[in-house]
Amino acid sequence: MSQKTPQAIRGTQDIFGAEAEAFAFVVETFERVRKLYRFRRIEMPVFERTEVFARSIGETTDIVSKEMYSFEDRGGESLTLRPEFTAGIARAFITDGWQQHAPLKIATHGPLFRYERPQKGRYRQFHQLDAEIIGAAEPQADVELLAMADQLLKELGISDGVTLNLNTLGDGDSREAWRGALVDHFAGVRGELSEESQERLDKNPLRILDSKDPRDQAFVADAPKIDDFLSSEAQDYFAKVCAGLDAAGVAWTRNPALVRGLDYYRHTAFEFVTDRLGAQGTVLGGGRYDGLIESLGGPHTPAVGWAAGIERLAMLVGERPQERLDVAIIPLDEDGLADANRIARDLRGRWNTVEVFATGKIKKRMSRASEGGALLAVLIGEDERLAGEVTVRDLHGGEQVRMRPADLRDAVAQAQNADWLRGLERDGITPPDEPDFG
Ligand code: ATP
Numbered sequence: 001m002s003q004k005t006p007q008a009i010r011g012t013q014d015i016f017g018a019e020a021e022a023f024a025f026v027v028e029t030f031e032r033v034r035k036l037y038r039f040r041r042i043e044m045p046v047f048e049r050t051e052v053f054a055r056s057i058g059e060t061t062d063i064v065s066k067e068m069y070s071f072e073d074r075g076g077e078s079l080t081l082r083p084e085f086t087a088g089i090a091r092a093f094i095t096d097g098w099q100q101h102a103p104l105k106i107a108t109h110g111p112l113f114r115y116e117r118p119q120k121g122r123y124r125q126f127h128q129l130d131a132e133i134i135g136a137a138e139p140q141a142d143v144e145l146l147a148m149a150d151q152l153l154k155e156l157g158i159s160d161g162v163t164l165n166l167n168t169l170g171d172g173d174s175r176e177a178w179r180g181a182l183v184d185h186f187a188g189v190r191g192e193l194s195e196e197s198q199e200r201l202d203k204n205p206l207r208i209l210d211s212k213d214p215r216d217q218a219f220v221a222d223a224p225k226i227d228d229f230l231s232s233e234a235q236d237y238f239a240k241v242c243a244g245l246d247a248a249g250v251a252w253t254r255n256p257a258l259v260r261g262l263d264y265y266r267h268t269a270f271e272f273v274t275d276r277l278g279a280q281g282t283v284l285g286g287g288r289y290d291g292l293i294e295s296l297g298g299p300h301t302p303a304v305g306w307a308a309g310i311e312r313l314a315m316l317v318g319e320r321p322q323e324r325l326d327v328a329i330i331p332l333d334e335d336g337l338a339d340a341n342r343i344a345r346d347l348r349g350r351w352n353t354v355e356v357f358a359t360g361k362i363k364k365r366m367s368r369a370s371e372g373g374a375l376l377a378v379l380i381g382e383d384e385r386l387a388g389e390v391t392v393r394d395l396h397g398g399e400q401v402r403m404r405p406a407d408l409r410d411a412v413a414q415a416q417n418a419d420w421l422r423g424l425e426r427d428g429i430t431p432p433d434e435p436d437f438g
């Protein structure tokens, strides 16, 4: 009886090869950078009670109104696969008493789920890096968080052509006054707006500013600007963020039309945007959410955070090769396998990359070693075994010598050094003199 193979769910990805290496590079770089800034790692559940998201993100937002994966579990409780990190983190801050650690700098990464129309750079299961500073009301927290984002993009080698767009939404009162003015402005031209924006006008008018529909553009361009509604405290706050970024060497441009898709933002809002990814050009976004924890029933807790799409960052990074192979160990017969495993284990203990090629024709094994870029091939046959030695072939210099297994570590170190010098020569760099420890 033949059975049809089940297909992957639309909007999910099986990531393999050079793309998976790019994905891993993004995560590894994030881990390194968050440690440089002393953000503490957290792990969070992939699902929460639905109300955690509904109450914090806002009922009228795209995410809550049409993108959540919600379901009833067997106990009849409504649960939702997390569409973002911040709401769950805010919940944990309250339920786990993280307040005692405030101000708290935390970072995490993992999968998120949104029922969106899948396309390049937009998936139903995607992955984010996330960083938050909770319990910090001062502009310096915004500056530090943005400096970390900026450094991350630099260390990923993708900061060229990615621009930090910065805005302020003011405090609650400024935001409400601005919102009122926007509603008046757009209500006057209601019939000429896109259908989507007409709907937003009733539910979430700030989001009209985010419209990419050409029919909305002219009205967006001459819409009231937040600057005319900012309280002097809000102005002062934003000025300090801008000055701090300048001092930290973080380049930014003001985008007074920048709003974010979630209801909870106050004061600083930002996005790192590129035109290299087509329509899905926002790689990292975030802002300040001083009211969020309170809205979930916690104490008033100022906080600021961002999230970045790992897939989009990985697309900018481009394909990455697998880690280069240092040593290929090739037992020439069945009896050589035990020695091969012992030597492999010994060499790996020194961080060398090592693979044992124990199956297939010897010629094929040698070519797999070369394809992996191996510096050395270690061959173990009967001759070698009887002499208590191994044969070491330099796959770049071509030389072949016999040596005792105990001398392999030095041989690998020498081969790595020679490879490093070859790399310098290729790049036209003069190697430094031998260090003089005399
Ligand atoms: P967009 O405007 O692209 O829909 P968003 O405002 O919904 O983004 P956020 O909720 O702020 O995005 O999420 C932060 C980042 O996560 C985005 O800048 C993007 O890089 C990434 N992201 C969001 N949704 C998706 C998705 N469906 N697939 C892939 N990446 C995503």
Ligand code: MG
Binding pocket: 261
């Ligand atoms: Mg979205």
